[in-house]
Amino acid sequence: MRRLNAAAAAAVAIGFGLFTLVGLLSGPESGLFYALTTVLLQVAAVTAAASILIGILNLLSVHWTRLKDRRKGWGYSLLLLLSTLLVLALVALERLGVVGGSPTPSSILFESVQVSIESALAGVVFFALVYGAYRMMRRRVSGAGILFTVVLLALLLGSLPLPGLGLLASVRDWLAAVPVSAGARGILLGIALATVVTGVRVLIGQDRSYRE
């Protein structure tokens, strides 16, 4: 039975994959194919949206369980649950017209709390990166490490709007235009090839990540 289920899952995945591929390649001219492909894509989008709801419910359930059992860190769970309820209530009241204003309270919360905190955390990365680069040579000095540091400094200093750094600016422009662009194109080509390979593997049943 288990094997039958796996085979059925593979057959469904391959069948719908081929169906969608044909529909997308043939375009609206294919009529039914294209219509069904569109429906399938919409189902996939709806499924993704539903998965977000499921994820939210699961998150609330996990934290509720932790709060109920007084496990370690239950205080944070309580804070999360209260925040969720607060935001839901605020947005509901805004939609009902009970509270209003411009900007809305929920927008103020988002801008003042979430954006501020996340931006501050992102700013800490600047300190961490500088400190990491500062200590990079502590353990081992290598030619590649020196090259990396020189390029890094050239990029940083070349972006400074200071007089007398025209040469560094030229170096920076060249680095961004030639090596970085070449590397970026290589990465994008790799991504494209990997996407094609993955798609083919799924279509021929070699990659069955949907199975149990």
Added chain:
Amino acid sequence: MSDEFQRRPPPGHPEEPDDEAFFNWEMADDESPPEDELSWEPAGDEPPDAELDWQPALAPPGAASMDAVLDWLANLPQEDGEAGAPTEEPWFDAASSAAPPPPPADDLPPWLKQADALEEPAAPAEDDLPPWLREADAATEPAPTPEPPPAEALPPWLAGLDEEIVGPPLVSDTGELSEDWLARAEQLPATGDLGLTYDEWMARQEAAVRVPDVDEETPDLSEAFDEPLPEPTPGTGELPAWALGLEELDASAAPDWLREETPSVRLPAETKDRFEEFNLPEPALDAWFEPFDAETAPPTPEEARPADVLAGLEPESPAQSDWAALIDSAQPEAETASMPAPQDIFEELGLPSPETGYDFLDQPAAASAAPEWFTEPEAAAAPEWLEELSGLDLTAPPEPAQPEPEAAPADADLLAALRGAAAPEPGPEEFELLEPSFDDLDSLLASYEAPEVRLPTTDRNLLDPNPDIDRLLSDSELEQIAARRSTPSGPTPPDDSLDWLREMGVSVGPVSAAAILRRQAENERPLEELNERLQQLHQRGQELPPPADSGPSDALQTLLPGIKQFIAPTPVRAGLPGLSGELALSPQQLEKVSLLRTLAAVEAETPRAQPPSAIDLTYEARGLEEALEAELEPVAAEAEAAAAAATARQRRRLKLDHLLISLALALAVTLPFFVSALRIGDLPPVAFAAGSRQEAAFEGLNRLRPGDLALVAAEYGPTGAGELDGLLDALLRHALLRGARPVLVSTNPLGVLHAQNVLNRLAGDPTFIAQLGRELQSGRDYVMVRYLAGSTIGLRVFSRNLGTALATSSAGTATGLAMTTAGDFAAIVIVAERAEDVRAWIEQVTTPSGKPLIAAVSQAAAPLSEPYLLPGSPAAHGGFAGMLVGYRDAYTYRALLQAIAPDTTPSLESEAPRVIPSEATATPAPSDATTPQTAPSTPAPAEPGTDEAAATGLPDATETAGSPAPITGTPEAPALPVITGLVAADSAVNVREGPARTFAPVAALQPGSRVQVIGRTADSQWYQVRLQDGREGWISAELLTLEEPAATPTPAPTSSARRDANAVVSLISDAGLERAAQEATPEPAPEQQDEMVAEPTPAQTVPAVGIAYRDERWYGMTLGILAASAIIGLGTVGSIIGSLFRGRRR
């Protein structure tokens, strides 16, 4: 000479031949020559050169130390009267062809005379033999010349002496040891380097000469950021490499020769009672286990070869009967594949291993350091076991050992006494194996060949072939053992060991279980050094309840108490034994197992507990824990103190580094907000370079017409808000000022909120509302569409079903948009934090729609986004694809918007939005004081001579319906004596509001641009200039080269000359400028008048809105980057200098 003990030297090691010589000499020759024979010299008549001539070319590999012997062998007289070698080896043949005349028989060493006699029927001269060899000779018959075994049959450490060896001769011209040869001893590994086995040393030598490959040269940049991994902790499953696989071994799977060390199988009384209770015959477990032995697959010849060699070690002397009986009983014929490795035998005999323990044999110069029994020919000095060995033929095929059942219990007791010397002796029923067992030869050899394997810790008691058990168990001996074990220097030989052993620094590294634990404990990282997260994990692990024993084991123990140790859970599978630690059972044996499981009421399918491994058994050994604690107490205290000091130092350093760097960076990015003196550097230009992607982006939105729909995707979260909010703000301002209607979407839920917040800020900006001419209203001026779920698939659905996706706003209301494809939008803009979002939008939306994409991305996403946005890329439909990057472009974009934004406050009652016509950017502005400026859509003047084209050829004046006709022709200007200046710089320069860098820039000039100079400061450091569009500003004198006054017509200024209070010299009269401007300014057409009222205000008069503290932020970023560069540079230089100093010290 047998080849069995030949060892193959690794290639590329010239020292190896010398080592081999000693090794072979000791291990392969029964007629081991005493030291005095080593100094034997050939016949005095033969010149030494003759010997040395053939030696390098003809001597066998590794025969440097056997030169004396080989010399003599080469000169031996044969029956045919020619010098020859006693074997058929090619090198002996070659030696015979070039050998010198044979030495006189009187010159033969006594022991070689005896050897010569072995080949001939003549009896050896008894007097010439060493006493100990004389006995051996009497006990054994001369063995036939053995056939060299196949090389593949030899263990690796015994393989091969067949390689060519190049090295200096052993004997110099004077007959003494060659100086060159002796000098090479310095290249040998230091004997005092304890714990360094021969293989390790050889690996180091190979690594020293090996050319590193590319992967090793490639640095792991993340390595610099990684903390060192903690050492494997005992009991956590992180075992050293050599121990891998030991966990799977089962004590019950041990071969019989090892199992014989345990007491004979007996059922406990309780078990017997159970059998009687169930009226079952009492099983004879001894007999039950027999098939395990009998049906074991016979060993292959390769596997049996070491056993063959060891078979020659069979002792005959009654004095050795204890160990001999133990070994003999442990190797029945069917179990030869399970024989221990020769190393174990050496370990059991208390001798150093041939791999490392006989290092002195590898030291030619240290021949005098050999033990007495080795160097002295007297038999009394040699150990008894060696006397026995000397009489054996090591190459003889092994004889099936005869088990001696009656001796097994005694042997087991002896072994138990030896192993439990430092701990209470376990009882017969409680005895547990303390050593790992191996069920096949491969696993045994694999463990032997592992580089981490150290030789066992030899003890004085083990060195004694006849240990006195009573003395071992006496209190004084136990105290001495405990005292020795408490000594931190674990790997050193015992203090009371032989002097030569200690002097040679014999590697007696730890290998016993206790030593393993000791080493693990020494290397274990103190808990305090772990980071907080790991400490918390450790604490949680401590709080976890102990795992309950599995059912089968408990049930078995309950039903058959005591039987657990005999049928301990063993991985059972059918088939032949393999390399795994599992026990392979035949079908008959499986039936018995099934029967026993039935008796024990154990489900066959029940997963059983992991069998106890050798490590587990070691951990569980009684008394071991206490012994280890006592042993490790001083070491642990010392290590703890050192670790605490190291941690304190590390914390001090980390704190200082972190504090200083963080403080410096924080000050660098914040001080420019408060200290104007720290606002270094130029502000970003106020215009994009001509032909740049930034300009293309600006023009893409500047083409929007009233009522157009612009699709704007806000694909970023809070982490990118600081960089991208400004860009989204500028783009939305521009689109709204053009009268277009932005439709905002996002596949990121937070992106929708960000877009809403930006629109809220715009709605709250009175200046923008004044520019727009009405309140910003959702639905009428913009549409906020719901979140697009599904990421890439969601984009695909959005692109294919645009009408459905756009039907609902983020507030859940109907948008009223009737769109069918993305091509219906006049422009598609994406503000993205990640390059993946740009790629997804290009692939799923813009490419099918055929619309160009304007992308505003963060600095991090720019490199991967650029390939999609270059000319000719899929995103560049229609010939242009705009791209804006980061805060710098946001700043410039806002400056451009300021330049074109109207300063008049329109009537809020106006129905139609006041728009900025795109044509205005290309129209020379009238020289009216109230509407004086043109929109600098391409404010950067082009090269001289192309200014006009740049000003008038800008976009599509003819494409816009209803737009005013482009102005053609350049107004004539009166011939005035004007001074022009040429911008002499490598890059664009700023024209500022005042004569200092602290003034805001009003325009940017490309290199080579010409401007009219109308004034200067008193110190002539700044010039006041007038641009082509009539704007005025100040430019640094360093960046401007004055040209001769020309009377040729110049472009007319478009605004009245405004005397700047900073200017002390006016180079052009205001009256002349005004006149020229009036003459040059064309009257706008009537239809132009309507739109000209919306002409932008001069940049100087528009306050900087939209980006709070935009200049301060820029200066903060500039100083922060400068500080970061300085810190990184200093750290790198310091590290390099420190590394150089450290290398010099080493």
